[in-house]
Structure formats: structure tokens, C-alpha cells
Amino acid sequence: MKFPFVQFTVAAVSVSLASAHTIFVQLTADGKTHPVSHGIRTPSYDGPQTNVMSNNMACNGPPNPTMPSDKIISVTAGTNVSAVWRHTLQSGPNEVMDAGHKGPVMAYLKKVTSAKTDSGVGDGWFKIQEGGYSNGKWATNTVIDNKGNQVIHIPKCIADGQYLLRAEMVALHGARSNGGAQLYMECAQIEITGGTGSVKPKTYSIPGVYKSNDPGLLIDIYSMKPTSKYVIPGENFASCLCVHN
Numbered sequence: 001m002k003f004p005f006v007q008f009t010v011a012a013v014s015v016s017l018a019s020a021h022t023i024f025v026q027l028t029a030d031g032k033t034h035p036v037s038h039g040i041r042t043p044s045y046d047g048p049q050t051n052v053m054s055n056n057m058a059c060n061g062p063p064n065p066t067m068p069s070d071k072i073i074s075v076t077a078g079t080n081v082s083a084v085w086r087h088t089l090q091s092g093p094n095e096v097m098d099a100g101h102k103g104p105v106m107a108y109l110k111k112v113t114s115a116k117t118d119s120g121v122g123d124g125w126f127k128i129q130e131g132g133y134s135n136g137k138w139a140t141n142t143v144i145d146n147k148g149n150q151v152i153h154i155p156k157c158i159a160d161g162q163y164l165l166r167a168e169m170v171a172l173h174g175a176r177s178n179g180g181a182q183l184y185m186e187c188a189q190i191e192i193t194g195g196t197g198s199v200k201p202k203t204y205s206i207p208g209v210y211k212s213n214d215p216g217l218l219i220d221i222y223s224m225k226p227t228s229k230y231v232i233p234g235e236n237f238a239s240c241l242c243v244h245n
């Protein structure tokens with residue numbers, strides 16, 4: 001009885017790899033979990049972006065067309081928010097992403113005049129959270145184990161105002177070849193209050209912050225050992241901005 005069952009399971013996993021992508025569907029902030037797509041430009045399709053030089057690297061887009069939102073989510077500086085990841089807009093907490101999708105997790109902010117209308121494309125982004133690989137475990141698997149919650153600390157030291165919050169998960173199962181990394185991202189429209197404004201972060205352009213041959217994006221993860229070092233893509237942060245996890 002055991003052998004046929006195991007074979008069936010393996011077949012099911014390899015089939016789901018092709019289709020089990022992921023979407024940042026909703027945000028928990030200031031103790032409140034907002035509805036799916038509230039204040040987030042969610043796509044109807046859960047596919048990745050793979051061209052790091054595309055404008056759609058900023059806040060997603062075709063072939064995953066995104067829907068605008070007229071909502072802005074209030075966030076208090078110095079608190080943690082959770083970007084909630086699901087397989088599709090309809091999925092529950094046990095359906096986040098195929099566990100075979102392994103890679104780093106990042107979050108960025110960009111200060112904007114209008115969070116509802118700014119495309120996010122271009123300079124202004126700074127990283128506020130990242131997770132990579134440690135002791136054989138990928139940050140994506142931490143998010144899956146955490147029922148899809150990517151915990152992001154909103155820095156106390158930044159200025160109040162409207163921002164785009166770009167949450168991102170990267171799947172590296174196909175990253176042995178250039179362009180094979182799958183990047184998943186959505187942008188939430190937020191208004192930060194309670195910040196001190198004492199730090200002006202150095203900012204970067206998206207697209208531009210990643211290169212297709214970055215060591216964290218062009219990599220054979222199947223040759224890694226638990227002790228292997230992994231270089232998370234994107235620039236480093238100024239102090240105060242980052243919480244490593």
C-alpha cells in the first residue's frame with residue numbers, strides 16, 4: 001500500500017510546481033487584517049515576473065494585469081505589519097505557495113505623493129526587510145509555515161506620508177539558468193504616521209536594483225548545503241531601517 005501512495009504524492013507535487021505561484025493578497029496593519037485586495041494592486045493571475053529590467057518589476061503587471069484600488073491603509077511607524085501571501089485571491093491560509101518554491105523574501109518602501117496613482121516605477125525604493133537562507137531553510141518556507149504571513153517592521157525613523165509597500169517572494173527552483181528566477185510582488189498603498197523623519201534612506205530604482213546574474217538570482221539551489229552562504233538580492237539598508245529575519 002505504501003509504494004503507490006508515495007508515487008502518487010511525488011507526481012502531484014511536480015504537477016503543482018508549474019501552477020502553484022503566489023500573490024500578496026492582503027495586509028495586516030495596526031492589528032487589523034484588511035480584506036483581500038483592499039489597498040493592494042492585486043493581479044487576477046498569480047504568475048511571476050522574470051525579467052528584472054521590466055517596469056513590471058516594481059508593482060507587477062502584464063502578463064499578470066493588476067487591479068487598481070482606491071483604498072489607502074493606515075500604518076503606524078515602528079510597528080510590524082504582515083503581508084499575507086496566498087496561492088490565489090481565493091486561497092486560505094494553508095494554501096500559500098508550493099513548498100518547492102524556495103528563495104528569499106524582501107520588502108521595500110517608496111515615498112510617493114499619491115499612493116493610489118504612483119506607478120512605483122523608477123527611483124525611490126529602499127529595502128526594509130529581508131530573509132534569505134539559513135541552516136538549510138529558505139525564507140519562503142518560513143512564510144509558508146507562518147500561514148502566509150511575511151512579518152515586516154515599519155521603521156520608526158522614516159518620514160510620515162504616503163508610501164507604496166512592495167512585498168516580494170522569489171522562487172529559485174528554476175534559477176540555474178539566467179532569467180529562471182521567479183519573482184512575485186505586489187504593492188500596497190499605505191499612509192505612515194508616527195515616524196520621526198530622522199533618516200533619509202538611500203534609495204534605488206526598480207527596475208534596476210536587481211541584475212539577472214546577481215548571485216542570489218542566478219544560482220543552483222539544489223547544490224547548496226545547509227551551511228551554504230546565500231546573498232540576498234538588492235541593496236543593503238541604512239541602519240534603523242532593517243530587521244533581519
Ligand SMILES: [Cu+2]
Pocket residue numbers: 017018019020021022101171182
Ligand atoms: Cu510558481
